[in-house]
Amino acid sequence: MTERRSPTIRRRRLGAELRRQREAARITIETVAEQLECSASKISRIETGHTTATPRDVRDMLRIYGVVGAESDELVQIAREARQKGWWHPYSTVLVGAYVGLEAAASSIRAYEQQVVPGLLETEEYASAMIRAARPDFSADQVAQRVRVRLGRQSLLTQNDPVDLWVVLDEAVLSPGLLQDRDMTGLPASG
Known part of the structure; x- marks a missing residue:
């Protein structure tokens, strides 16, 4: 069976993974927001899948969490795919x-x-x-x-x-x- 592509699912999956990585690094949303010079609500909306994150936002967030290499590359790619528009x-x-x-x-x-x-x-x-x-x-x-x-x-x-x-x-x-x-x-x- 082929994998069904949906930016909605990708955005939610990415958000959940970013939250997991942030929590594993024991970093608060407020700390991430301060380092990225954005609001804490933006970080929260990204983590809940309500806002699409740019590949740059994801790369910067993962750098803060200490995530590098293939795992980081995969999540940045998911961010690119999540930005594509669905037929709707x-x-x-x-x-x-x-x-x-x-x-x-x-x-x-x-x-x-x-x-x-x-x-x-x-x-x-x-x-x-x-x-x-x-x-x-x-x-x-x-x-x-x-x-x-x-x-x-x-x-x-x-x-x-x-x-x-x-x-x-x-x-x-x-x-x-x-x-x-x-x-x-x-x-x-x-x-």
């Missing part, structure tokens, strides 16, 4: 959180849905209808952008090494008549 980057105004980046790195996905078709299996028309129903205030362009993201995620199912997807659907998902008297939350519609 153009949609960063639509997407919040790391879900799509984690999904892109997954080898298998399991889902159970009681009321809707999961995004990885939605048609363009279904996705559009669901988004419009949930957010009637969205413009046609906003709906179209979100539909493109949902359809883009589906490449996981058609790539050379597709994700192993298992989905369990409640009968209500496949039988629209069961839901016709319910609103989007699945609760009886108020009349």
Whole structure:
């Protein structure tokens, strides 16, 4: 099986390894920040994977921790790879959180849905209808952008090494008549 490349996973892996190295060297975040002339919150965000570190930041951090040679070179290379943009980057105004980046790195996905078709299996028309129903205030362009993201995620199912997807659907998902008297939350519609 091929390794799935995701900058999100690389950023988190790098952050965890940098934290491990810092703690092994018994150095505080504040000390690192002072030596790099940056804020402690920047170091913390790098270690939690919320901020992408530059290869130079990583090299400088590892120098402070006393890490050199092949181990340092490998982590600097991970920093370079973590800076690459995932397919979802153009949609960063639509997407919040790391879900799509984690999904892109997954080898298998399991889902159970009681009321809707999961995004990885939605048609363009279904996705559009669901988004419009949930957010009637969205413009046609906003709906179209979100539909493109949902359809883009589906490449996981058609790539050379597709994700192993298992989905369990409640009968209500496949039988629209069961839901016709319910609103989007699945609760009886108020009349």
